[in-house]
Amino acid sequence: MQERNISANNFEQCQKCSICETVCPVMANNPAYAGPKRSGPDGERYRLKNGIFFEDSLKYCLNCKRCEVACPSGVRVADLIQQARIDYGRKLPKLRDTMLASTDQVGPLASAFAPIANFSLGLAPVKGVMHLALGVDRHRTLPKYASETFVRWFKKNAEDKQAQYSKHISYYHGCYANYNYPQLGKDFVAVMNAFGYGVHLIEGERCCGVAKIANGMIEAATRDARTNVDLFRESVKAGREIVTVSTTCTMTLLEEYPTLLKVGNDQVRDHIHLVERFLWKAIASGEVKPVWKEDWKARAAYHCPCHQERLGLGIFTMELMKMIPGMELTELESNCCGIAGTYGFKKENYKVSQAIGKPLFDDIAAAAPEFVVCECETCKWQIEMSTGVPVKNPVSILADALDLDKTAILNKPTK
């Protein structure tokens, strides 16, 4: 018997205050989008009455989750929208969407032929074909594929050395570090090793699934999610916590698995750690000790990516970066860069994507930092393409600012 009149139906907690509409970057730039309140809780109520009320315009939601951060009622607005797209919008994804989304299937092929792939992806006629035939906007610089994946590099150069450490973690590298930017993975290994952690791959790790979810490939995403959760469970059993670098992957593993894909992660969720939080805790508790390069200096600006806002863990990045003595760090006003993973790559979204990012680009121009600190790989593409200012991952910054050798000596277990 109910005494509380507090709904367990999350969408019903919406009081219609509409604050989500004020933070929605799409609504401000695309009149075809009805906005988070109407697409989410309002729409949900009518969809429950009759599926005919499902609107095609839900596809314009870029799933930045800013509505959820802003909501005073705890409504999972963006989840409602993604869920509706899954439940009602069952149309076959376009070839283009499949290509953009299947990061771990296209990735291996592209890496094998990286010089050719990168060369042709950069050619104007090829871009024109992709723009017209596939709907990938011609203005986009497509992410380059590395000729040697991180995993291949790791197996060749690092794997053997990991046994010497007394503490061990599993590294969920994600697609980006593996296929597009192995240097990030290398930096991660260097930093972790210096702090005395042996790094282990999660053999058989799959893409987190965020791009597949965004492009309607739910069955494939669910399969990947199940595989990943099983692998994480094995890692936990082996006594290794799972450390992640990508904010978007982390949000997907922690939040989207149980809510959207209905893949339970209860047994592993407390063992999945975003690297900044993991290291801040380790340093703050004195478990590990950093030795910083004495002459390292930088003037940087922190851009908190949308999914980090949603995770609410940006505070750890800020606090970790502030530990570096030579770091002069300002925090940029919280704004979406506009790329939202594969969203901004689509021809129909390009203009909106750039319009959304403009306030952030202007802020960066005004702050004129040497580089932008940001945990997100797609933000990096967008900000670098749009402002020319380099974007560095906090892990890469640590790899640069730490005196790795001295740190390694200091953190060597005394036997």
Next chain:
Amino acid sequence: MKFDVIVIGGGLAGMTAAEALQSAGLKCAVIAEGLSLHNAPRNAFRAAGGTLLAGDRVTGGDFDGDRLVRVHTEKLGDVALEAGAFVLATGKYFSKGIVADMDKVYEPLFGLDVEYDADRSGWFDPSFAAPQRFLEFGVKAEDGRALKDGKPLANVYPAGEVLAGICGAQGDATETIRKSGLDAADAIRRAR
């Protein structure tokens, strides 16, 4: 993670208190479930170097006698936030500073004492335009400190609409709310 003051609630009262304290050199964090409409004090607080935990939610706290030692949040998990003083600026029903059941009104975070009418029949006036009694309900305070089980807590300072008698829903109470935020900040500075 340690701060001098933690402000729970990012509305007008909370942000006003936080900005005053941060500008006075205290290290402050604001935990704000949901975005506040009040951009000015928020921007000032951020410009002064304050820490804003947007979209996070306090789930509870640990007491040592009559002192609140630390609070836990939904997003930060096992990293608790410690502080010497806490401002409770969680608002009324809408922002869940107080919660109403069928027959009682309570403060959900720390079980503070709440002033309300036990008899529901007096909560509402049939005329929408008339003053509404339920909007007067709120947390009880003594000398600026929140009451729990009839006794004032040592370091929990309620501010704004969470307090009994302060309400911005029936007329413009901006100045009262702002002042209550400043009063909490003053009381904290005096106590240090």
Next chain:
Amino acid sequence: MPVKNEFDVIVIGGGITGAGTARDCAMRGLKVLLIERNDIATGATGRNHGLLHSGARYAVKDSESAEECIRENKILREIASNCVEDTGGLFITLPEDEESGYGLDYQSKFLEACTKAGIEARAISPKEAIEMEPSVNPALIGAVVVPDGSVDPFRLCAANVTDAAMHGAKVLVYTEFLDFLREGDTILGVKVLDTRTGQKAEYRAPVTVNAAGIWGHGVAEKAGVHIGMYPAKGALLVFGHRVNNVVINRCRKSADGDILVPGDSVTVIGTTSTKVPFEECDHMEVTPDEVRLLLREGCALCPALADTRILRAYAGVRPLVADDSDPTGRSISRGIVCLDHETRDGLKGFVSITGGKLMTYRLMAELATDTVCRKLGVNKTCNTAHTPLPGSMDGRIETVSKRFEGGATAGQKGAAGRQGDLVGKIRFESEEDRKLICECENVTLAEIKYAVRELGVRNLGDLRRRTRVGMGTCQGTFCIRKAAKALAEALGQPELADKLAADYLDERWKGMRAVGWGDTLREMEFMQRVYKSGKPYSYDEV
């Protein structure tokens, strides 16, 4: 002095019975005047479940009512497709019903009675019942499927009034019956008061029909005849969304809170039954005890209700014909009472139609109209059972929505659901017209203009009954001011906006007060803030 009759028949009461009677009379060629002291559908018509009964509920106790119900059920599906939704219904048996003598033995008796009354009913397993309606109490031990549905009583009443008017009837709303014009033992017509202008008027007709529901008791008294009526209050609760998609009933003797109906965008649980004094019929409040009882019984049908937001509470009065021997009013037949006061009381020119229920309104209207025709010496047959109502020629939202080129917007789909095939009359001419005024219920400015232009809307309550404006989760917090402005402008009286808004806020407030805790109380605080904080609610200026 010869008296000139302006009308053939005057119908008192703009509820579903009066509306149906006016339609039937007008379709048979009579000159009809319909008077209603408020808006149409403001009495019991607008204050019930909105259940399209299969008749199963009455099958065991009252086979006559049951047979009437299933016949009318089938007719309404044909003539009122825009007002009816074929949800299907379940009668469930719970473990505790065994103890009270309404277990599976009763279910067999129930099935048999349904079949006898012509109601297609079949028993299914608990597992099948859960598959059919996942929100049903999983503890059930038996279930019977029946052809229940939901019906929108506002829409149904409005469609009858519209059709009456299309057949030449004059409809006067906000026109209160004051007294009869009478000469000896003959009723000559009525004296009325226009409640908005304060003007009095007289209308004459050889026959006057009393179709005033519970208020028909007082109308009859004015004619000096007595109908022993029984005001039975029934309270109901509205939940925030469609919790169930199939009607859920309890398979036992009719009791409080044992029907859960999905209607439009909400779910309604009801009802209670309490005898109330006639004086209370005009201002009913739902009590905390009634709310508790409805929640307790509702949760037994559908446990999810325990964690679903309650939007509001309301109550209506059933116009039952009293039987002083039963204090609960439950065992009274819901049978139709059609009285020709000439044969009953020796009073000429006066007919009362009462008792019955929403489901049998058409049959009640037919009986009343037959009586009127007989008295007037008119020999015309009833056609209401075969003639679709306006909006229901092809009233399904799926087909009507397809009329919009380039795909219907949410507002257009909403309108298609409410206005049926009359949606073409809504003029979506400008960007402004397409704008949503009520975002919870998808109501556009164009639909509001249409309602003012063609559906006789005078205030926001009237507008709500025709468009659902302000009926959603925010109960008008976000739309009342906008809707009041749009309505006042459409009425050509922009200065009315504040008054319209204030009246409607009081009405919404009343329904929310009864369930004012939890999330509903949050909304109530917010509503106060939006309208009373001294500044218009806008993010731009903070």
